[in-house]
Every structure is written in structure tokens, then in C-alpha cells.
Amino acid sequence: MDLQPDSSADYEALANYLAFLKLTEVDSARLHELRPLFRSSANLFADTFYAHLLSFDETARFLQDPQVVQKLKELQILHWESLLNANWDKEFIERRKSIGRTHAERGIEPLFFLGSHFQFIEHLLHQFEAGNFEQEDYSEHFLSVIKAMFLDIGLTLESYFGQLSTDLRRALSMVWKANDELKQFARLTSHDLKTPLGTVANLCEEALDEFGDQMPEEAAELIGKARQTAFRMSGLIDELLSVSIKTQIDDANDEVSIDEVISEVLSRMSQAISENSFNVDVASPLPVVLGNKIQLREAFYNLISNAEKYIDKVPGQIQISAKSSEGDFIITITDNGPGIPAEELEQIFTAFRRLQMHQGHEGSGLGLYFAKSLIEHQGGKIWAESKLGVGSSFHVQLRGAQNSQRKD
Numbered sequence: 001m002d003l004q005p006d007s008s009a010d011y012e013a014l015a016n017y018l019a020f021l022k023l024t025e026v027d028s029a030r031l032h033e034l035r036p037l038f039r040s041s042a043n044l045f046a047d048t049f050y051a052h053l054l055s056f057d058e059t060a061r062f063l064q065d066p067q068v069v070q071k072l073k074e075l076q077i078l079h080w081e082s083l084l085n086a087n088w089d090k091e092f093i094e095r096r097k098s099i100g101r102t103h104a105e106r107g108i109e110p111l112f113f114l115g116s117h118f119q120f121i122e123h124l125l126h127q128f129e130a131g132n133f134e135q136e137d138y139s140e141h142f143l144s145v146i147k148a149m150f151l152d153i154g155l156t157l158e159s160y161f162g163q164l165s166t167d168l169r170r171a172l173s174m175v176w177k178a179n180d181e182l183k184q185f186a187r188l189t190s191h192d193l194k195t196p197l198g199t200v201a202n203l204c205e206e207a208l209d210e211f212g213d214q215m216p217e218e219a220a221e222l223i224g225k226a227r228q229t230a231f232r233m234s235g236l237i238d239e240l241l242s243v244s245i246k247t248q249i250d251d252a253n254d255e256v257s258i259d260e261v262i263s264e265v266l267s268r269m270s271q272a273i274s275e276n277s278f279n280v281d282v283a284s285p286l287p288v289v290l291g292n293k294i295q296l297r298e299a300f301y302n303l304i305s306n307a308e309k310y311i312d313k314v315p316g317q318i319q320i321s322a323k324s325s326e327g328d329f330i331i332t333i334t335d336n337g338p339g340i341p342a343e344e345l346e347q348i349f350t351a352f353r354r355l356q357m358h359q360g361h362e363g364s365g366l367g368l369y370f371a372k373s374l375i376e377h378q379g380g381k382i383w384a385e386s387k388l389g390v391g392s393s394f395h396v397q398l399r400g401a402q403n404s405q406r407k408d
Contacts, residue, residue, distance in 0.1 A: 046073035100159025278316025291378035
């Protein structure tokens with residue numbers, strides 16, 4: 001055993017491994033005695049191992065080039081020869097660390113790395129049983145191999161998971177940077193959106209101040225509504241901005257009245273409801289849940305406005321109800337629209353996914369995607385059921401607040 005003194009952290013880690021595994025000079029000598037046995041059958045081992053790898057689709061697609069396979073076989077043989085050489089020094093440590101890093105960077109799961117160790121054990125056992133080893137009692141030699149393999153696995157996996165941690169930190173850093181940029185974009189966008197809204201509100205106010213007495217009552221009323229709508233939209237932008245930059249852990253744990261949320265949504269949709277002549281039936285009282293009110297309001301707005309947009313019957317009908325479910329509540333929005341094909345139900349919450357039957361309607365294909373994202377941020381779930389020609393039901397499961405009114 002060649003263990004050179006070194007003050008580095010790597011040496012200290014290696015020394016700890018050797019101590020815990022009880023790897024000694026005796027083990028080193030036994031491993032040396034196994035080198036001729038392995039060398040005489042090394043090619044057989046490499047051929048058997050790579051035939052095994054090629055039987056799996058996950059690895060076969062990386063092993064299409066015969067020259068690459070041959071090179072990997074040579075490296076595999078060198079790997080096991082180095083284990084039997086028992087030179088536990090800086091080079092040995094770096095070799096194992098390099099293997100771990102490379103596997104992590106290329107996305108090779110530990111399963112395949114550990115599989116090679118099993119194949120090596122199996123190969124040695126076959127050589128022992130075939131009488132290719134000089135000594136009849138090979139148990140002590142086999143035990144030394146197992147201990148050396150634990151050292152090999154320990155150092156490699158330590159590096160493997162260390163590389164994964166480094167990659168994760170790098171990825172999180174990129175996410176945080178992107179999040180900061182997104183927040184800045186939200187601030188700038190909100191300013192750009194609010195400026196014309198403010199202008200519209202001011203022009204409406206000036207029109208009422210200057211010409212209000214000369215206008216028909218209906219015209220003044222419409223301008224007043226336009227002014228109020230502009231103010232309401234400005235407030236909505238402020239609220240959405242506050243949600244986009246809010247990072248507290250408990251921001252989805254407020255007690256929220258679904259009755260209030262639905263009331264605000266329907267108020268926001270009042271013009272569309274009156275113009276399109278459909279009825280909304282709310283089975284109050286709806287429950288109090290845990291969540292973020294602004295995000296829940298946006299989620300339910302997307303769901304209800306989506307139902308309103310596609311209803312193809314007169315009169316249109318939307319029913320909103322709730323029921324308790326093991327401490328949670330399921331709020332259901334049912335419409336009498338055209339329905340959704342069964343094969344499309346799993347895809348409707350995908351970003352930019354629009355049904356073929358809806359191609360003639362305006363929309364970005366993001367409404368249901370945003371609804372799903374916002375609901376899941378509350379710790380909830382969302383799913384849909386539908387029957388063609390009859391309508392659809394969207395179910396939203398949310399955590400119930402302790403003091404909520406339960407409706408069974």
C-alpha cells in the first residue's frame with residue numbers, strides 16, 4: 001500500500017476511509033496477488049460488462065461508436081487495475097473524483113456506476129470458482145476486494161454528489177438572477193401600463209368637469225364608468241406587482257373568503273356578463289380557505305372568464321359551488337359550454353395550448369396555465385371534467401381555514 005503523507009483535506013478524507021474500512025498493508029498485499037488473475041481475464045470482463053450495458057436503451061444510445069466503446073473498455077480495465085494496485089495516493093483520489101464529476105456533469109446515474117462494481121465482483125467470483133486462482137481459500141482476498149470497492153465507491157459518490165450540489169447552487173443563482181430581472185421588468189411594465197391608464201382617467205375627469213352639464217345623462221354615466229374602470233385597472237396592476245415581488249414564505253397562508261373573491265371577479269366581469277346574456281349562480285356561502293387573495297382572485301378570474309368566453313348556448317349558465325373534503329375545500333365552476341374532448345383534458349393547462357375548436361376565439365392560450373400555476377402556489381390542485389355538447393366542470397381544491405364555514 002502506497003499512502004504518501006499529505007496535509008491536504010483530500011488526504012485526511014482518504015485516511016478516514018482507510019481507517020473505517022480497516023484497509024491495511026495486508027489488504028494491499030492480497031489485492032496485489034489478484035492482479036495476474038484479473039489481467040488474464042480483463043478483456044473477457046470488459047466485453048461482458050459492455051454487452052450488459054448495450055442491453056439497456058439508456059446506455060446503448062451513448063455507445064453507438066465502436067471506437068468509443070473500445071476506448072471505454074480500455075479505461076474500464078485500467079480502473080480495476082488501479083484498484084488492485086492499491087496505490088492510495090493523490091492520483092488515486094483525483095481519479096475517483098474525476099469519475100464522479102464526469103458522471104454528474106453528463107447525467108450518468110449512480111445505478112450504472114454501481115452496476116460496474118457488481119459486474120467486477122461477479123467476474124472475480126467466476127474466476128475463483130473456475131479454479132483460476134492459486135489458493136483454494138480465497139475468502140480473505142475477496143473481503144479485501146470488497147473493502148477496496150467501498151473505498152472506490154465512497155470517494156466517487158462523494159465527488160458525484162459534490163458536483164451535483166455545485167450545479168444546483170449555480171442553477172439557483174441563475175434562478176435568483178432571473179427572478180430579480182423579472183421583478184425589475186414587472187416594475188417597468190407596471191409603470192408603462194399605469195401611465196396611459198392615468199391619462200385616460202384624467203381625460204375622463206376633465207371631460208366631466210368641462211362638458212358634464214352639456215352631455216346626455218347616459219353619456220356622462222358611461223364616461224364616469226370608464227374613469228372608474230381605469231382607476232380599478234391601475235389598482236389591479238399595483239396588486240399584481242406586489243404579488244410578483246412578494247417573497248415571504250407565508251404569503252399563501254392568509255385566510256381568504258372565496259365569497260369575496262368570486263364577488264370581486266364577477267364585478268370585474270359585469271360588463272361581459274350583461275353583454276353576453278348569461279347567468280352566474282353562486283351557491284353561497286362559499287368557504288374560507290388558506291391562500292393569497294390576489295392570486296386566488298386572478299386564478300378564479302381566469303377560470304370564470306374562460307368559461308364565459310366559450311359558452312355557445314343561450315342563455316349561458318355558470319354555476320359555482322363548494323364542498324368539504326377531509327379538511328380541504330373543492331370549489332367547482334360548471335358551465336354549459338361546448339365541452340372538451342376527453343383526449344384534450346390533460347393538455348388544457350399547458351402554456352399556449354388551445355383546442356382546435358377554439359381557434360376562432362381571441363386569447364393567448366395562457367389563462368388556464370396561469371390559473372393552474374396560481375392554484376398550485378397556494379398548495380392546491382386543479383383538474384377538469386367535461387362532456388362534449390353538455391359542458392365542463394373545473395375543480396379547485398384548496399386548504400380549508402379552521403374557522404371557515406363548511407359546506408357539505
